[in-house]
Amino acid sequence: MVFASLVFLYGFLPLLLVCYFLVPEKLKNHVLLAASLLFYFYGEPVYFLLLLFALASGYLYGLALDRFRGSGAARFVFISSLCISLGLLCYYKYAGFFLATWQAIIGAKPAPLRLVQPLGISFYTFQIVSYLIDVYYGRVAAQKSFLKFALYVSMFPQLIAGPIVRYTDVAAALDKRAASTAEIAHGIRRFIVGLGKKVLLANTLGELCQAVSPSGAGTATAYWLAALAFTLQIYFDFSGYSDMAIGLGRIFGFHFPENFLYPFISRSITEFWRRWHISLSSWFRDYVYIPLGGSRVAAGRFILNLAVVWFLTGFWHGADWNFIAWGLYFALLLLVEKFCLRGRLEKWPAFARHIYVLFFVVLGFVLFNAAGLSDGLGRIAAMFGLAGIPPADAVTLYHARSYAVVLLVAACGATPLPGMAVAVLKKCRGGRLCLFFVEPLFLLLVLLAVTAYLVDGSFNPFLYFRF
Amino acid sequence: MLEKSKSLAVIILFSAMLGLFSISHALLADAAVSYSERRLLARFPAVTSRDLFSGRLADELEEYLADQFPSRESFRALKAAVQLWLLRQKDKDGLYYADGHLLKLEYPLREHAVLQAADKFRALYDTYLQGMRVYYAIIPDKNYFVAAKNGYPAMDYRRLESLLAGRLQGMKYISLFECLELADYYRTDLHWRQECLLPVVDRLAREMDLPRRLSSVQYEKVALFPFYGAYYGQYGLPLPPEELVYLTNTAIEQATVKYYGQGEPAAVYDTSRFTGVDPYDVFLSGPVPLVEIENKLSFTEKELIMFRDSFGSSLAPLLLAAYRKITLVDLRYMSPALLGKMLDFDRQDVLFLYNTQILNHGEMLK
Structure with missing residues (x-):
């Protein structure tokens, strides 16, 4: 089930809200867990048992790590727990890729494995792994209640597309939480804004991307337009989903970590990655990069550490060479910033730094969105007129004109400008009074428009589903 | 205080919206x-x-x-309003409004599909139509008159003509592009207006050596209202209805129509269809694989076989005065392999009459 669907909005969610707020405090976790499992079962019935297995395994290993803490067995338990969790991820997500690569190396006839990747496996595996690592190193105590552990991992707002929540983020709320009127209203606001970002902007940008993605030769402008549209689409798609998740969490009394912080206003690639998919970047930082030694090592080791982390980041996003290339591409850019541009980048004018970041980020997402490494490189070549194609044609210009307002709205919406406008209004009494009427009305209109798009829409992909 | 009231307002509105539509959906009949x-x-x-x-x-x-x-039509209208008015998109799911008409984008020219259609016509010609007088005509879709001057992409119509000409040697091409203008089409539909087809009839009569008298046949106009075309509902936004006019006279009223597979003869115009799903089905009851119209009051004893799409349904009655019998074949619903068993190809005139949208999707033809 996805949030941006009529079944969720007008079936699952109202029923859950009624049940959740009617039952006594002690049953709220039960209701939420049951709803979360139903949510997952509805979307991925085939791999439902796999989720239950992952939950049981994570829970029992957590208890075992607590039990054997300080003894020689703890290390064995810890390694075996990681092997099971990461083994499942590797098998379902990467076995096909490894097999295809092996077949290519030995020149065998391709025989694909045809494994479907279970929904959300990358996200819930990373949550379980972070929990096990934290328990092993004594940062948190193991959760004794299976109900609470299962709820931590499988809570439906963040189950299938993040943000990747650490156990420490929600441990206290699993025991006791209260959602005030202001908190619930904040959650609703965030949820509706996320819905709008996903349905009204991301899906429309996706249509543009599809319309201009050349099936034949195409034009250089079409490739650029597709690249820009996809960059904005993936931002609104994923940040919209994160907003919905954070908002829903807030309605039920949980505070999930932020996942996006206006990444396109960054003035360096380093800053971009502090603002884009924050929960994943910080996961790799805390559980891979720092244990490897981080940046406080010799230059060679530092380069290796960075390459490993970005190889894994790329590979996490997809089992294909273009994702690996995408990760290593950012590793290279970060190394260039670290070794070649250090001290110089800061002296560039702000607009030049923005253009520098946007240029390389857009190119990166061309690789990311490609059907493979050679396709990605081909698209980049076409963008720069190296494919023997015309710079533009009437059809491309038509699409550019048709989606000009959407692109403009999306470009503004990806900056803090709307938030700044609200902040300015909040400073004066007249502004606050204006917001009192305008804000609920705006939210209602967005919800109505989203419903209209869902009622009359067929284009509703979700990009981060299978990651 | 203001913040708390605002929070309450947000919660109430959200709950009301979810509750209202969930409950009304559960209560309303499908x-x-x-x-x-x-x-x-x-x-x-x-x-x-x-x-x-x-x-x-x-x-x-x-x-x-x-x-x-619940309120599905209103939500569809809201989506169209957001797309077209707020986000200023130039089309909604390929539909656009220009020069007072609703149109569907039809581009680019799908050359392989056009050639597929041409090859099917060629195969029919080679199998059944050798030695007969065979004509083909192309009906331009509305984009031909509107798209370029309003900044919308359109197919290359000249290229389409030349692709067909390259494959259809032996058949005589009758160009209809000059006989038609935008006003000859319904505003909310893809089809042409029957009452505007007399220039087309003239052109066909001249090119097919039909009696001159065909151009001076008198018709009575019958108007049906309100007519909402196929694009109207797809577009979502409200537009005024139109009149659907059909032309009739004694010969048309006395003509007998036989639909393949149906025993009872029927009338040329079936007005009961006007209130159905597609009101354009008034003309020869809409999409039917094989129709025979017999006219005992014709000027000649000639017969016509017309391979056609839905546009042919409104044109055929206007050619009826010149023919004792017109047989209409819709290749979208009928395999050419069956034709030899069902029709005697003798000395009839043969006309392939297709609109550009069908030709651009030639794979639809069997």
Whole structure:
């Protein structure tokens, strides 16, 4: 089930809200867990048992790590727990890729494995792994209640597309939480804004991307337009989903970590990655990069550490060479910033730094969105007129004109400008009074428009589903 | 205080919206047909374990909710308003409004599909039509008159003509592009207006050596109202209805129409269809694979076989005065292999009459 669907909005969610707020405090976790499992079962019935297995395994290993803490067995338990969790991820997500690569190396006839990747496996595996690592190193105590552990991992707002929540983020709320009127209203606001970002902007940008993605030769402008549209689409798609998740969490009394912080206003690639998919970047930082030694090592080791982390980041996003290339591409850019541009980048004018970041980020997402490494490189070549194609044609210009307002709205919406406008209004009494009427009305209109798009829409992909 | 009231307002509005539409959907009876979109609406899916585990049930349930959502038409209009007015998109799902007409984008020219259609016509010619007088004519879609001057992309019509000409040697081409203008088409539909087809009839009569008298046949106009074309419902935004006018006279009224597979003879115009899903079906009852119209009052004893799409349904009655019998074949619904068993190809005139949208999707033809 996805949030941006009529079944969720007008079936699952109202029923859950009624049940959740009617039952006594002690049953709220039960209701939420049951709803979360139903949510997952509805979307991925085939791999439902796999989720239950992952939950049981994570829970029992957590208890075992607590039990054997300080003894020689703890290390064995810890390694075996990681092997099971990461083994499942590797098998379902990467076995096909490894097999295809092996077949290519030995020149065998391709025989694909045809494994479907279970929904959300990358996200819930990373949550379980972070929990096990934290328990092993004594940062948190193991959760004794299976109900609470299962709820931590499988809570439906963040189950299938993040943000990747650490156990420490929600441990206290699993025991006791209260959602005030202001908190619930904040959650609703965030949820509706996320819905709008996903349905009204991301899906429309996706249509543009599809319309201009050349099936034949195409034009250089079409490739650029597709690249820009996809960059904005993936931002609104994923940040919209994160907003919905954070908002829903807030309605039920949980505070999930932020996942996006206006990444396109960054003035360096380093800053971009502090603002884009924050929960994943910080996961790799805390559980891979720092244990490897981080940046406080010799230059060679530092380069290796960075390459490993970005190889894994790329590979996490997809089992294909273009994702690996995408990760290593950012590793290279970060190394260039670290070794070649250090001290110089800061002296560039702000607009030049923005253009520098946007240029390389857009190119990166061309690789990311490609059907493979050679396709990605081909698209980049076409963008720069190296494919023997015309710079533009009437059809491309038509699409550019048709989606000009959407692109403009999306470009503004990806900056803090709307938030700044609200902040300015909040400073004066007249502004606050204006917001009192305008804000609920705006939210209602967005919800109505989203419903209209869902009622009359067929284009509703979700990009981060299978990651 | 203001913040708290605002928070309450947000919660109440959100709950009301979710509650109102969830409950009203549960209470309201499901509709069977969407007349504006001209299609059957999804019904509540049968729940089977197979569909559940394949994910099909989830898809069907979403489709069902979308189709049966309360105030669905209003939501569709709202979406169109957001797309076209707020976000200033130039089309909605390929439909656009220009020069007072609704049109569907039709581009680029799909050369392989056009050639596929041409090859099918060629095969028919080689199999059945050798030695007969064979003509072909192309009906331009509305984009021909509107798209370029309003900044919309359109197919290369000249290229389409030349592709057909390259494959259809032995058949005489009759160009209709100059006989038509935008006003000859319905504003909310793809079809042409029958009452505007007399220049087309003149051109066909001249090129096919039909009696001059065909151009001076008198008709009585009968108007049906309100007519909402196929694009109207797809577009979503309200537009004024039009009149659907059909032309009739004694010969047309006395003509007998036989539909393949139906025993009872019928009339040329079936006005009961006007209130159906597609009101354009008034003309020869809409999409039918094989129709024979016999006219005992014709000027000549000649017969015509017309390979056609829905545009031919409104043109055929106007050619009736010149023919004792017109046989209409719709290759979208009928395999050419069956034609030899059902028709005697003798000395009839043969006309291939297709609009550019069908030719651009030549794979639709059998």
